[in-house]
Amino acid sequence: MVSTIGHWMNGAATAGRSTKTQPVYNPATGDVQASLLLATPEDVDDVVASAKRAFVDWSQSSLSVRSKILFAFRELVNRRAPDLAALITDEHGKILSDALGEVQRGLEVVEFACGIPQLLKGEYSDQVSGGVDLFSYRQPLGVVAGITPFNFPAMVPMWMFPIAIACGNAFVLKPSERDPSASMLMAELWREAGLPDGVFSVIQGDADTVNALLDHPDVQAISFVGSTPIARHIHARASASGKRVQALGGAKNHSIILPDADLDFAAQHLVAAAYGSAGERCMAISAAVTVGAIADPLLARVAELASEIKVGPGRDATSEMGPVITRASKDRIVGLIGSSSDQGAVITLDGRDLTVAGHEDGFFVGPTLIDQVTTDMDVYREEIFGPVLSTVRTDSVDEAIALINANPYGNGTAIFTSSGDAARRFHREVQVGMIGINVPIPVPMAFYSFGGWKNSLFGDRHIHGPEGVSFYTRAKVVTSRWPEHREEHGASFSFPTAK
């Protein structure tokens, strides 16, 4: 039986006025497991209108009411984490433990947002002039929308909505059409937590739905996470319609391995960072940059470890890596691997022909290691978003850092070394937003903000953490004097200065 997935408006699931549908696959089997309703322009108008109505009261709710609802939501997500993880595994393909990990990382943002009374504290300056005080505070924006990618169907939305809602906004989520079910369960949990209807909504759809949100006059801000071409489009179109926008894009994350690194430690971590979640993480390492003579022994160990990875369906507790998201994605990855040998690289470990017994129609690609890659090859220039690690050999740290800085992306990067001096130089000189020192996937904790540089982020504010609070609010500065002081300082026609 193929189920139908619709929208969440006004605190309830609904088909809205949608009739157009799109299949949702189980990547481990290749089967269609659900049919997703795609919003009409009228559905977008309806969801924004209900969010706008809900904003009126929600923006006036006390900080203690908001924080109580956030705590309740936190408990519910924690309790239902296994259910959320199962939905993610069935639609995305990642293994269950990895899906649980993403729910946990999302929960950390909810926990951060539980402290909203502290986060929204303003500033106060007493007696800036005779009888005059000055204070600042922040207010919510109104209806804000989030557009999210397939690779973290619970965590990435949770980078956005806990903070947006805690700040007093009404949030409309447009999840990826490939794995939409986690959003619907989270909507149910918000209702159970006591969030008023309309403060959190889900609208399912494709590019047309996104564009309707970008152009909608009642949407004040857009948070986007996805690929670079779409991030660029979102930033330009939402900015043109006067919205505040943060658009996080794709990545090509490099890891430098210096000759003084602990070889086995580096190999183990590179393998986990390159092949975990089938390489479908925006912080996955996809380029290993070796310096000097460590290349041969390191790559031999990486190949050995990668060949031992158990690839299989995410529901199987013995699987360490699942399928990729779609057949088209598999075909694209297989094509890129093939192009690398055509262009002169050496495929050390080849995952193109992998089949998983009992899951022959699943979208599986095995771990792949490519050596002798150069920066002009397609496999280096493209974001592969699959279980492929390319190796670029260099002779010096200078060459390795210059290579990273010449790359158009700047999301994450890492260095493996035992030299504090090299590590310090690396983090100061590299033009990348998130940096790991012997930590290959340096995703900041929720109380810091997440964001890349260059083509990995369009807009000026990173996501979640303090910059999230700043993104979802705007500041007011009040200069205040009470009438009893009027006689002391008569009005003047010259520009006011402190007395």
Ligand code: NAD
């Ligand atoms: P995607 O860009 O294809 O889709 C992201 C969202 O945009 C989806 O909701 C989709 O419906 C919508 N969309 C797609 N095409 C559109 C169009 N033409 N106009 C308007 N909206 C459109 O990304 P994806 O394949 O779902 O996710 C993988 C990408 O996301 C990778 O590039 C990955 O690096 C990136 N990503 C980045 C981060 C980060 O923090 N920088 C995090 C996760 C994923």
